[in-house]
Amino acid sequence: MTWAQVFTSSVGKKITMALTGVFLILFLIVHVGVNACIWFNDGGEVFNRAANFLGENVVPRILEIGLFLFFILHIVQGLMLEVQNRSKRSIGYAVSYGNRGSRWYSRSMGLLGTLILLFLIIHLADFWVPSRFTHMSEVQLSDGKNVHNLYSLMQARFQNPFIVIIYVLGCISLAYHLAHGFTSSFRTLGVHNKRYIAMLRSLGYAFAIIVPLVFAMMPVSFYMGWVK
Amino acid sequence: MEHYNMNLTLKVWRQKNSQEKGKFETHRVENISSEMSFLEMFDVLNEKLISEGKDPIAFDHDCREGICGMCSMYINGKPHGPWKGNTVCQLHMRAFKDGDTIVVEPWRANAFPVIKDLVVDRSAFDRIIQAGGFISVNTGNAVDANAIPVEKDNADKAFAAAACIGCGACVAACKNSSAMLFVSAKVSHLALLPQGDPERKSRVLAMVHQMDKEGFGACTFTEACEATCPKEISVTNIARLNQEYFRASLAADK
Structure with missing residues (x-):
């Protein structure tokens, strides 16, 4: 069994989706953790310091390359699977099977993923591109160090209600994507023991609610003026 | 459960063979007993079609006791019909009521091409x-x-x-x-x-x-x-x- 044979089989393609998915879940934890520093409400001192730490250290920078590769792998493989799976039934049913046994979001992972991808493009153009490639205003931290002022960029960006709405919609798409993806990825990786599945299901729903909710609260907090 | 008779409208997928395009055909069946199985209801309809000189509806069936896996009808949006943990042959007409319209389709998957009407190649x-x-x-x-x-x-x-x-x-x-x-x-x-x-x-x-x-x-x-x-x-x-x-x-x- 060659590697190519493994990863081009239907089960292998799902293993790719699951492994990259789990990595992206881990990334979300780091991302939400760093961004939550805005609620220190200290004019962005802690947040800018944390963001700068990730930006200038070699380990996060290497992980960033991996993150991009895994994102692309997850997106490309996901879209290919969606197209392939749809092609397996050329003539559809007159009466649809509906929600029996399954939830709408578990059947709409392709759509939800595409919405997240659109959001991701906007999101990267908003913050990642300015921070990495174009000129960005700097701010002096309390220890005299000059760092990119991502905080003020967030503050400025989230004064626009349309941007806030797009971000909240992006987070809702993410929530439903995770509601199915979290548990499903572990089952794809072969977890079938009842006790672990029950645990992963609860953990998955909790993660799918908490993480996107915290993310969504960030633009809302700036817009509402809860953080200055 | 009390016995009753019913009249039904059936919308059944008809397809001559795997090459030709199929379409839905509407049939009326009358005086169907609630004690009948779904396949027996089809038997009644087919007897009627044969007596009228028409082509009976082809469907798969064998044991008619829920263990062989031959019967395969997609009824009102669900394989094997509305009951849970049940095959079509064990689906009984008491699942329906007088005046119902029932849509019957074959399994749909390119890996299961239609041979005729409701029969697919598995x-x-x-x-x-x-x-x-x-x-x-x-x-x-x-x-x-x-x-x-x-x-x-x-x-x-x-x-x-x-x-x-x-x-x-x-x-x-x-x-x-x-x-x-x-x-x-x-x-x-x-x-x-x-x-x-x-x-x-x-x-x-x-x-x-x-x-x-x-x-x-x-x-x-x-x-x-x-x-x-x-x-x-x-x-x-x-x-x-x-x-x-x-x-x-x-x-x-x-």
């Missing part, structure tokens, strides 16, 4: 079984059934998986036309028993390979299959298949 399943859904035993005297000890828990799980009758309802219900519930039931059944252990790696690889070759989709764990399975095979088996595949492919020697 030989893809046979080829998946031929690829690895067996154990190799040298011939000779039959070994005593209890010679190899089997843990009760595993025996029960293997038996539950072995209950799969290979009807294809899982494929029909799945949005991806995936055959994973079927294949996982067969893989699990043998992987859980000592008799299946010697070939467990080659089996899962061969069966998944054949499944892909037949043109079934990939599993996305929507669990629609489990909800429609007449034998209520659990999607846990799919996760087990994934583990078997993971071990056999990624943890293989070469």
Whole structure:
């Protein structure tokens, strides 16, 4: 069994989706953790310091390359699977099977993923591109160090209600994507023991609610003026 | 339950053969007993069509007691009709009421091409079984059934998986036309028993390979299959298949 044979089989393609998915879940934890520093409400001192730490250290920078590769792998493989799976039934049913046994979001992972991808493009153009490639205003931290002022960029960006709405919609798409993806990825990786599945299901729903909710609260907090 | 008669409108898929395009045909059936099975209702309709000199509706059936896996009708949006854990032949007309309109379609999947009307070609399943859904035993005297000890828990799980009758309802219900519930039931059944252990790696690889070759989709764990399975095979088996595949492919020697 060659590697190519493994990863081009239907089960292998799902293993790719699951492994990259789990990595992206881990990334979300780091991302939400760093961004939550805005609620220190200290004019962005802690947040800018944390963001700068990730930006200038070699380990996060290497992980960033991996993150991009895994994102692309997850997106490309996901879209290919969606197209392939749809092609397996050329003539559809007159009466649809509906929600029996399954939830709408578990059947709409392709759509939800595409919405997240659109959001991701906007999101990267908003913050990642300015921070990495174009000129960005700097701010002096309390220890005299000059760092990119991502905080003020967030503050400025989230004064626009349309941007806030797009971000909240992006987070809702993410929530439903995770509601199915979290548990499903572990089952794809072969977890079938009842006790672990029950645990992963609860953990998955909790993660799918908490993480996107915290993310969504960030633009809302700036817009509402809860953080200055 | 009280007996009653009913008049029904049936919208049935008619298709001459695999090449020609099919269409829905509407039929009225009258005085159908609530005690009849769904297939008996079709028998009544077909007798009527024959007496009128028309072509009777082709549908698959054999044992008519819910164990052979031949019957395959997609009724009002669900394989095997509205009841849970049930085959079409065991679906009785008391599931419907007077005046109902019932839409009957064949299984829809490119891997299950329509042969005629409601009959689809499910030989893809046979080829998946031929690829690895067996154990190799040298011939000779039959070994005593209890010679190899089997843990009760595993025996029960293997038996539950072995209950799969290979009807294809899982494929029909799945949005991806995936055959994973079927294949996982067969893989699990043998992987859980000592008799299946010697070939467990080659089996899962061969069966998944054949499944892909037949043109079934990939599993996305929507669990629609489990909800429609007449034998209520659990999607846990799919996760087990994934583990078997993971071990056999990624943890293989070469």
